[in-house]
Amino acid sequence: MADQTDNTSPRIRFPILEPEQLRGLQLPFLQKGAPAAIQAETFHSMQHRLDEMLTALDARESDLYHVKVELAEARVSFQRDREAMHDMERRIIELEDIIEKQRMTINLQSRTISGPGPAIPRTKPRAMSCGFSTPEHHPFNQEGPRVSHFQHVFSQPPPKFGLASLQTQANAPAFGRIQAPPTSIAPAAAAAAAAGGGGGGSAAFMSPIDRLNAFLPPLVPSPAVEEKLVAMSSLPAVAPEGSMVMEAASLNGKDFAAMLKALFKKTETFGQTYVSTSDATVDNAIDPDIQGFLQACSHPSALPTFQRDPKSRTLLLIKAINLYLVIKVLHICVLFGFDTTADSEIEQMLDLVFPAASANVRVIFYEAIRLQVNRIRNKPLFCNFYNKRKSENAKSLFGYIQHLVQRNHPTIWGDFVELIEEAHSLAIIMFSGPYEFHMRFAEVGDLFDMKTMCTRKTGGICDTMDPRTLMKGCYRVKLGIAPTIVFRDNAAPGTDAMPAIFVGDVLLMPPGSEAQ
Numbered sequence: 401m402a403d404q405t406d407n408t409s410p411r412i413r414f415p416i417l418e419p420e421q422l423r424g425l426q427l428p429f430l431q432k433g434a435p436a437a438i439q440a441e442t443f444h445s446m447q448h449r450l451d452e453m454l455t456a457l458d459a460r461e462s463d464l465y466h467v468k469v470e471l472a473e474a475r476v477s478f479q480r481d482r483e484a485m486h487d488m489e490r491r492i493i494e495l496e497d498i499i500e501k502q503r504m505t506i507n508l509q510s511r512t513i514s515g516p517g518p519a520i521p522r523t524k525p526r527a528m529s530c531g532f533s534t535p536e537h538h539p540f541n542q543e544g545p546r547v548s549h550f551q552h553v554f555s556q557p558p559p560k561f562g563l564a565s566l567q568t569q570a571n572a573p574a575f576g577r578i579q580a581p582p583t584s585i586a587p588a589a590a591a592a593a594a595a596g597g598g599g600g601g602s603a604a605f606m607s608p609i610d611r612l613n614a615f616l617p618p619l620v621p622s623p624a625v626e627e628k629l630v631a632m633s634s635l636p637a638v639a640p641e642g643s644m645v646m647e648a649a650s651l652n653g654k655d656f657a658a659m660l661k662a663l664f665k666k667t668e669t670f671g672q673t674y675v676s677t678s679d680a681t682v683d684n685a686i687d688p689d690i691q692g693f694l695q696a697c698s699h700p701s702a703l704p705t706f707q708r709d710p711k712s713r714t715l716l717l718i719k720a721i722n723l724y725l726v727i728k729v730l731h732i733c734v735l736f737g738f739d740t741t742a743d744s745e746i747e748q749m750l751d752l753v754f755p756a757a758s759a760n761v762r763v764i765f766y767e768a769i770r771l772q773v774n775r776i777r778n779k780p781l782f783c784n785f786y787n788k789r790k791s792e793n794a795k796s797l798f799g800y801i802q803h804l805v806q807r808n809h810p811t812i813w814g815d816f817v818e819l820i821e822e823a824h825s826l827a828i829i830m831f832s833g834p835y836e837f838h839m840r841f842a843e844v845g846d847l848f849d850m851k852t853m854c855t856r857k858t859g860g861i862c863d864t865m866d867p868r869t870l871m872k873g874c875y876r877v878k879l880g881i882a883p884t885i886v887f888r889d890n891a892a893p894g895t896d897a898m899p900a901i902f903v904g905d906v907l908l909m910p911p912g913s914e915a916q
Contacts, residue, residue, distance in 0.1 A: 401764050446713055464870055473738050511890060528682065570913050651833065653887045657901040659826055664722060664882050664902075666819055671718035674805045674812050677709075683707045691847050693800050697878055699844045707880070709802075717804045719841075719881050721819075726839050726883055729823045732769075732831055734793075735776060738785045742772045753756045757888070766834040766890045773831045786824065794820045836888040838898065840882035852884045853877070853906045862908045878909040 504812060683704075686694075691703070697719045698706050708710040728734065732750070736743045750766045777781055794817060808814060830837060850867035857863045862870065884904035887896075 403657070405641070451570050463874065467873070468874070469849070472847060479720060515625075544764075550601060560586075583682075591707075619722055627687070631807075631896065650891075651835075653827070653899065653901045656830070656835070656837075656887055660885060660902045663725075663819075663822055665722045667824065668718050670815055670819055671714050671721065674716045674809055675717050678708050678713060679711070680708075690800055690803070696721060702878075703859045712879070712907075713804065715856065715858075715879055717801060719795065719879060720801050720804070722882055723841065724793075724800065725823050726841070728793055728796070730743055730827050730830065730839065732773075734789060734824065734827050735773060735831065737789070738779075738782055739776050742776055748773055762836070762888075763834065763890045766836060770832065770834050777828065777832070786828075790820055790824050793824075811812075834890040836890055836898070838886045839883040840906050841883045842877045842904055844877060844879070847871075847879045848875045848877065848908055852900055852903060854903050856907045858882060858907065862910075874911045876911065877910045879907040881905040881907060 589784075593882050694716065695703050698716055701714075706716040732746060736746075746769055749769055753762055753765045797820070798816060848855075848867075850871055855862055855870065856869070862875065865873070881903040883902070884900055885902040886898040887901045
C-alpha cells in the first residue's frame with residue numbers, strides 16, 4: 401500500500417536558493433508568454449522608469465503649451481487677416497465706384513467737347529510797349545492796333561537820368577586811352593556807350609520803343625535763390641545758426657537699445673516721482689477724452705482699480721506716457737506738417753513697404769524716406785516748426801496725465817520738458833537713417849512670452865516664479881507697461897530678421913483671472 405502511494409504521488413524536491421539567487425529567479429508563470437504576464441522589477445528600475453515617464457510628461461506639457469501659444473497667435477493672425485481682407489474689399493469697391501464715375505465723366509466730356517481748333521502760336525509782348533494789339537469789335541471782325549496810353553511819351557525827348565552827353569570828335573578821348581565810365585551809369589549802359597564810342601564817334605540810332613524798353617525791367621523772371629550759381633569761396637565755413645545738419649555717424653541696434661532704454665527709464669523715474677494719491681472725486685470727474693485714452697492704456701473695466709491702488713496707479717501713469725510717446729513722438733508722423741509734398745511721398749512709400757517685401761525693395765524705399773527726412777530737417781525754418789511740435793505734444797500729453805501727477809510740484813514741469821526734448825531728439829535720429837522700427841505693447845490677456853516680455857515685480861505671487869514657470873502656468877498680461885521694439889538696418893546686407901532690441905515690461909495676472 402505504501403509502495404502504491406509512492407508510485408502515484410511522487411514527492412517534488414525544490415532546490416534551496418540563496419536570497420541573491422531569488423532576486424533574479426524567472427518563474428514560468430511570470431514570463432511574457434504566460435497569460436497576464438507580470439514583469440518583476442526591482443525598486444531602482446521602477447524609480448528609473450518613473451523618472452523617464454516624468455521627463456516625457458514634462459516634454460509633452462511643454463509641447464502642449466507651445467501648441468496653445470501657436471493656436472492663440474494663429475487665431476489672432478486669422479482675425480487680423482480677415483479684417484484686412486474686409487478693409488481691402490471695401491477699398492476695392494470704393495475704387496471701382498470712383499473709376500466708374502471717372503469713366504462716365506470722361507465719356508460725357510468726349511461727347512460734348514468738339515475737336516481741337518488750329519494751334520495759333522501767341523507771343524507774349526513786352527510790358528508798356530506800343531507793339532501789342534488787342535481785338536477790336538468792328539463790323540468786319542478783324543483785329544486792329546490798340547492805341548497805347550503811353551503814346552505821348554514818344555513825342556518827348558528821352559530822359560537823360562544823369563547820363564553824359566554823347567561823345568563827338570571834339571571831346572572824344574585820344575587814341576589808345578580808355579575813359580572810365582561815370583559811376584552813375586550801369587555796367588550794361590557803360591559797355592554800350594563804350595561800344596558806340598569806338599565805332600567812329602557817332603551814336604547808334606534808337607527807336608522810341610527801344611529807348612523805352614532800355615529802361616524797363618526784363619520780363620524774364622529772376623532765378624530763384626537756390627538756382628543761382630554760388631562760388632565755393634563765398635560759402636560759410638560752418639553751418640548757419642539754427643540749421644540742423646545730418647550726422648554722418650552710423651548707428652546699430654545696440655546704440656538704439658541704449659537710447660530707448662534710457663528714455664523709458666526716464667519715464668519710469670518721472671512716474672514714480674510725481675505720481676499723485678488717489679482721489680475719487682477727481683478721478684470720476686475727468687474729461688471723456690482723457691478717460692478714453694486711459695482706458696486704451698489699461699482696460700475699460702480695470703481703469704478704476706488701477707487708479708485706486710497706489711502701485712498700479714504709478715504703472716498706469718508710466719504706461720500713459722510711454723503710449724503717447726510711441727504713437728505721437730517715436731513715429732514718422734512727428735515730422736509731418738512742415739512739407740505737405742514730402743509728407744504725401746513718405747506715406748506712399750510706407751504703404752508700399754509691406755511686411756513680405758524683399759530686401760532690395762526695403763532698401764530703396766527706406767533710403768528714399770531717409771533723404772526726404774534729411775531734406776526737411778536741414779531747411780532753415782524746420783527748427784522753429786519742430787520746437788512748436790514739441791510744445792504741442794508737451795501740452796497734449798500733460799493734459800492726459802494731469803490728474804495722475806502732482807501738478808503743483810515745483811520741479812515737475814522742468815523734468816517733463818526734459819523728457820519731451822529727449823524723446824523728440826531720439827525721433828530725429830531714428831528717422832534720419834535707413835532704419836526700420838516696429839513697436840508693440842502687450843495687450844491685456846496675451847500669454848506671457850519670456851523672449852519678448854519681462855515681468856514687473858510688485859510684491860505679488862508672480863515675483864517668486866521664474867519665467868519658464870510663468871510660461872508653463874499660462875500666466876497672462878494684465879498691463880503692458882513698455883513696448884517690445886524690433887529693429888532692422890536696411891543698409892546692412894543680410895538683415896532679413898528683425899531682432900528685439902528692447903523687451904517690453906508687463907504686469908502679469910494668474911491664469912483664470914480677469915483684468916479687474
